[in-house]
Structures are given as C-alpha cells and as structure tokens.
C-alpha cells in the first residue's frame with residue numbers, strides 16, 4: 192500500500208496516507224500551514240493538538256535540517272480546524288521534488304482548501320531590512336527553468352490539469368487581508384510585499400548571483416516554498432505565503448557579511464511572535480475558499 196524509496200507517489204499512495212491520518216484524528220482541517228526555518232512555533236498556536244512525528248506517518252519524508260522539528264500537528268485556531276507542518280523538505284536534502292511536495296497533495300485529500308506557507312529568506316531588495324516580513328506576490332522558479340518542476344511526469348487529472356496557470360498563484364484577497372491585518376496590528380513599518388526566488392541550495396548565493404537575481408526582479412531568495420505552491424495550486428488550493436527576511440543578501444564585494452543558518456534561526460526567534468500574530472488573525476478572519484482552480 193505504501194511505496195518504498197524514491198518512487199513517485201500516485202493518487203492512491205497519497206490517499207492511503209491521508210486516510211491513515213484521518214483514522215488517527217477527528218480534526219478535519221480546512222487550513223494547512225507550513226512552517227519555515229526557525230518558524231515552527233506557529234504550530235504551538237493550535238489548540239487541542241494531535242501531533243504525529245513524520246517518521247510515524249506512512250510515506251512521509253524525514254526532516255533533516257536544524258530548525259525543522261519534523262511533526263505534523265492538527266488542531267484549531269480561533270475555532271478553525273488546521274493542520275501544520277512543523278518542518279518542511281528541501282531539494283538539497285536529496286529528496287526528489289515529488290517527495291518534497293507530497294504533503295500538499297495529502298493536505299488536499301485531508302480536505303484543506305487554503306495553504307499558508309512561511310519561509311526564511313535573504314533580502315535582495317535594498318529597501319528591505321532584516322526582520323521585515325514580505326508578503327509573496329509572485330515567484331521565480333529557477334529549478335523549474337532547468338526542468339525540475341514537481342509536476343513533471345505523468346499527470347493525474349484527479350489532482351489537476353496538465354498545464355496549470357501560475358499567474359494567479361498567490362491569492363490577491365489574502366494578500367490584501369494580510370496588509371489590512373498587518374496595518375491594524377501596527378506592523379506597517381516592517382510589512383512588505385515582493386517576489387521570491389527559489390534556488391536549489393544548500394550553498395548560499397555568491398555576490399554575482401545576488402546581483403543577477405535582483406536585476407531579474409527578485410526581492411528575496413530562498414530554497415523552498417515555490418515547489419509546494421505549484422503543487423498546491425495544481426490541486427486547486429488557495430495559497431498565501433510569507434517570507435521572513437532573516438539576512439541581507441550580500442551584494443557588495445566590500446561587505447564583511449556572510450550568510451549563515453544561525454543568523455537565519457536567530458532572526459526567526461526575534462520576529463516569530465509578530466509573524467504568528469499576523470497568521471493567527473488572518474485565519475480568524477478568512478472566508479472559506481469556494482472556487483477550486
């Protein structure tokens with residue numbers, strides 16, 4: 192019933208995992224949340240928690256990165272049923288791209304209609320500061336340019352169409368809601384919007400690469416999220432995503448700064464409370480998604 196190793200996951204495989212989870216909990220989530228590096232505290236906001244270690248969930252990959260606990264937490268947020276990934280998967284961990292994104296299809300089969308993703312990212316936009324929260328309005332999919340797209344391979348129409356549109360990937364109403372909520376909470380000074388660029392990692396960027404990405408229109412750079420967004424949109428879920436600017440991308444040969452994961456986690460700790468408050472308030476105000484893509 193559950194495939195081994197690096198095999199691709201079929202609709203039936205995803206359904207088997209979703210059904211297994213549904214037998215273990217009474218929570219029927221409509222919102223799915225993915226926690227970025229150092230942002231796992233989001234899951235602690237859930238009430239009446241039922242949590243599973245990834246190693247105990249059939250077909251689930253394991254988290255291998257510091258700052259990603261590796262737990263799937265079900266619970267309620269302001270009365271709304273949610274499921275939260277405390278830890279995500281990245282290409283550089285060596286997983287095939289279909290495995291990294293498998294949880295999005297499981298979310299869908301659990302009944303999730305809205306996905307909220309967070310990530311830690313390097314700031315390319317010179318107006319951004321460390322600690323800014325960037326609402327993602329679009330993305331640049333660099334691995335996709337080289338043919339590494341999570342939808343490559345046979346398409347199963349039960350999930351979605353062969354050629355899904357991505358010009359509407361990031362839900363505009365939810366972006367507006369985030370802006371409104373952010374202003375109300377007094378976060379206006381550090382709430383920004385912009386374009387996120389995904390790279391494979393795990394090495395951080397060179398100075399020349401940062402300059403190039405900035406020229407191409409990216410405001411922030413990271414190693415995640417976009418693959419999940421593509422799969423979530425393919426199966427008709429509404430998507431909202433936030434980047435926490437944890438470090439400034441180094442753009443200048445005179446700079447002494449060096450990107451490092453410790454700084455990423457440290458900034459996560461400093462801004463976690465506001466990020467959680469923003470998402471918490473948004474979930475409380477969200478309308479249900481009725482228009483599948």
Ligand SMILES: O=P(O)(O)O[C@H]1O[C@H](CO)[C@@H](O)[C@H]1O
Nearest residue numbers: 227228310311414415452455
């Ligand atoms: O995107 P998340 O998972 O937040 O993590 C980001 O932070 C790590 C680098 O410090 C990379 O994994 C990068 O993608």
Ligand SMILES: Nc1nc2[nH]cnc2c(=O)[nH]1
Nearest residue numbers: 311312313412413414455
């Ligand atoms: N690629 C990349 N990922 C990050 N995650 C957090 N900061 C960074 C960064 O500067 N570059």
